[in-house]
Amino acid sequence: MKAKRRTGQRARTSLILGTCILLVLCLAYVLSSGEGAESLSDRLDVVMMVIAVLALVSPFFILLRTAGATAAEDEADLARRLGQAVARAEPLTRSHMGGDRVPVRVSFTFRPSPHARSATRPLVPNGTLDGLVADYWAVRPRRLVITGQPGAGKSVLARAFVAEFNESRAEEEPVPVLLPLGDWGRQELFRDWVVRHLVRDYGCTRAHAAQLMDSGLVLPVLDGLDELDEPGVLLPESRAQQVLDALTGYQSGLEPAPVVLTCRTDLYDALEASGRPMLDAARVEIDPMEAQEAVRFLAMRQDAIRREGQWRPVLDELRAHPQGVLARSLSTPWRLVAMATAYEQVNDPGELLGARTEQDATDRVFARFIPASVRAVDEEPRYSPERVHAWLHQLALQLESRGGGANTLVLPELARSPGALRARVLYAVTVGFLALVTLRVFLPDASQGSLGWGSVLLVVGITVTALLLLRPGGIRLLPHAAMGLPPWRSPLWAVAAKAAVTAHSRRGVLMLSVLPTLVLWRALAPEWLGGISDWTMALAILPTLMLYAVLVAGQALDAAVMGPSGWLRGGALVALVLLCPAGVIVGLSLRAGLGLDTVLPPLVLLGLLYCALSGDTVMYLCWLLVHFRRVPFRLSRFLDWCHVAGLIRITGGVYQFRHREFQEWLARHPIPLTRPTAPARDPATARTP
Structure with a gap:
């Protein structure tokens, strides 16, 4: 295992170094003194060249990030970081318990199982919200089903379980993760579904999430089994039955893997009567709330x-x-x-x-x-x-x-929902328009040499990548977990800056700093050191470098800290990173007296590249435009x-x-x-x- 980790680290380091060397050679060639970038048109070509190289290299970084080599981290450290993300994402607030100092009392009772394959129950259960974790530790195997009437507090009980279990969790114990069952598809394996949620909701890489699952360090707390099917669906054909069948086969080695499930009482009674419940599990029933408890609470x-x-x-x-x-x-x-x-x-x-x-x-x-x-x-x-x-x-x-x-x-x-066809059409039209304008610029140059045809192929590749995002499983050059950012005024930015320069990520930060450093050196250095000594250019590109540093720092935080809207702030920052060089291009063009034909190509290419890098953000904006005045x-x-x-x-x-x-x-x-x-x-x- 250690040999594989060292091999993965060497492969990752070699690829990063090779990419940086490629960028250095490209910049050295196009920015060399004498004939490189003395005129304005050459400077524009430099900007487009750098963007093209980045667009070509980005997929390799994404593939590297999702490869097994990235999973070569200590499992205890991965579990600790996931536990911190869960604790920040699933706080048990006062609003969940009633919004006042006096909460609603929730009690439960262990119910006997009608079949032989059930888990052992505690001899003297606590039967209260505070004692749920202690009761769970007495269950063997550790599989628990929480049932109750609609609104009985199943989700609150599950949330309280996650918060209390995570607070007292030892290093070798799994991390409880609250997962809503609503988006589990019929054709998706349970392991893959949990991995997808760990990546989407808590900022894990896919390799690290798979490593935690395979090591048994994730305790899925599944909420909402009763919300999967519409009324009238036959039980053998229901999604709820499919979930129970999958959980019955969910193993950790030769033993049933731990899991917690919530479901409405009448539905689970029907599933038990059908003869196909979740095996090897204990069941607790939330007690009905009597009138005297309502009187006491009010x-x-x-x-x-x-x-x-x-x-x-x-x-x-x-x-x-x-x-x-x-x-x-x-x-x-x-x-x-x-x-x-x-x-x-x-x-x-x-x-x-x-x-x-x-x-x-x-x-x-x-x-x-x-x-x-x-x-x-x-x-x-x-x-x-x-x-x-x-x-x-x-x-x-x-x-x-x-x-x-x-x-x-x-x-x-939202733009991929069944009723959002107009939003997807608007996105496709936007990408197609940008692609046609860009190709019209590069096609006349294609007949003059291979460089022109290379530019055309690059535009086609970026366009195809942007359109593939219309599919739910489309390739993303920048995943949501890599783009999430905390609120702009959040104190988490100080934590992000500190995390970005720690020993764990220092090498990655140094590698990512090569290109901005070279660009800034070219603008500030004297001519005898390969620069152009243009302070105006340096001041123009400085905002881009600052935004780039903010984006790198933000990636050091867990996605759960940033909240469900963190990816949108990341998409806005990527837009600013591309907008700053676009502003430089427009400013230089106006100062030199050039026309629209010089300014338009790089601007359109930047817009097309943004659709490929952050297409989810663009589709979300298209959805908002289509639903203008219906939602804010x-x-x-x-x-x-x-x-x-x-x-x-x-x-x-x-x-x-x-x-x-x-x-x-x-x-x-x-x-x-x-x-x-x-x-x-x-x-x-x-x-x-």
């Missing part, structure tokens, strides 16, 4: 103490009728928390006493939930409740249009604000609505304060629960 909140007169009728109704309409509508932690938030400070909770059905009470709560959440963020909120409702309605429709219980909102994938143009900023307001939750690198029930309600109600309507799903016609 009575202890600050608003109930301050406005005792308005809350007393509600509490009296819950005490007097523990099985009434109001008690049944508040029978889950999620609904109870939503109700407490909706009637905080200003709204009168007594209006719920007039609800005749559970659906009526739920509609009244959700109608108040968004305005109350918006008001809780700021006294003068950035967005009005009406606009927030309308925008979230559009996003809910986007998820519902995908079918299959989609509940994850990944911004780079700064959508990531809006979703981050919704996360603070408690309307959206962040799981790894994706956004999710606070609850699936809330998502479905928004999809049915385009206008705030809409009167109750019929449910979207009719249980009488469903074959799967």
Whole structure:
């Protein structure tokens, strides 16, 4: 193993050195004193030459990054870094537990298994949220299924498990990772799916993620088995059954690999009755929340103490009728928390006493939930409740249009959703237009020699690479994990700068600094040392070098620290890195009195190269243009604000609505304060629960 690692390191070092030598030779040839870059047209050729070489070399770096040679790191160190990323990405905030000092009490009970292949259970289980990790350690093999009614707190229990397990994890123990099951495809292996999420959500390289999986250092905590299928799907043909079959065969050597799964009670009962549940697992059932717990939770909140007169009728109704309409509508932690938030400070909770059905009470709560959440963020909120409702309605429709219980909102994938054909067409038209303009410039030169044909082939290659991004599995010259950046004013930038010059990444930083150093040397050095002593040129390219340094520093951080919108900031920075030389070209051309025919070719080529380097960003912008006025143009900023307001939750690198029930309600109600309507799903016609 060590010999393979040394071989991989030598291969990586040789490729990096060869690339740098190639760049040095190219620059030495085109920038040599005498005939190299004395005229403006030659300087423009230099810029295009450097861009062309970088475009040719970039795929080799990407292939090298995903090769097995990069996996030659200590597994304990990889697990430690993944654990840090998970801890930052999955904090157990107050909003998950009720938004007040007094949380909702969640308890559970171990249920006996109807089949012989079940895990051993603890003799004296704790049965509480705080004791879940201790109960899990007593399970052999370590496979656990968490079941409960809709809104019972399965996701909260899973999130609490991840946070507490990760906090007490020893070096040799696996890292718990919360993964939403919504995007697991039927043809994708479970291992490959987990690896994809580790790369997308937590910034791991594909080789490192595969190494952690193969070493058994990842504990998948799978949330949302009940959200995979639409009602009416036969159980043997359902995606949920496929997941259970895959997990039954998920092994660590000869033993069942550890895994935690959440599912709705009625669906898992049906899967167990069908004879194909997940084997070698213990099952816990979240206890129903009784009316006295709802009374205790509501009575202890600050608003109930301050406005005792308005809350007393509600509490009296819950005490007097523990099985009434109001008690049944508040029978889950999620609904109870939503109700407490909706009637905080200003709204009168007594209006719920007039609800005749559970659906009526739920509609009244959700109608108040968004305005109350918006008001809780700021006294003068950035967005009005009406606009927030309308925008979230559009996003809910986007998820519902995908079918299959989609509940994850990944911004780079919006343009690839089934209803985003116009956005993809707009992107293809943009790339085609840039390619045609560029080819029209280079085709007349192709007949004069091989250099012209080489330029044409380069343009065609960049165009094909940009168009391949239309496919979900298209080749990316810059993966999302390599482009993610923290917020511009974040203190994480100091951490990134320090991490970029540590012993672990110092060699890579030095290698990446060769090209900027040579370009800056050429601009500042005297002529007898191969430079041109042009301080104007040096000042012009200095912003590009600074942005380049910021991009290198940002890659030293984990993607989970940057959040789901970190890739978008990285794409914006790549655009600035290419925009600065474009500005230099325009400035020099105007100063020299040259026309549009001289300025246009490098500008168009830069735009085409940006589509190849950051096509996901361009497609995302196309999607925003197509959905203009339906969603805010700064959508990531809006979703981050919704996360603070408690309307959206962040799981790894994706956004999710606070609850699936809330998502479905928004999809049915385009206008705030809409009167109750019929449910979207009719249980009488469903074959799967």
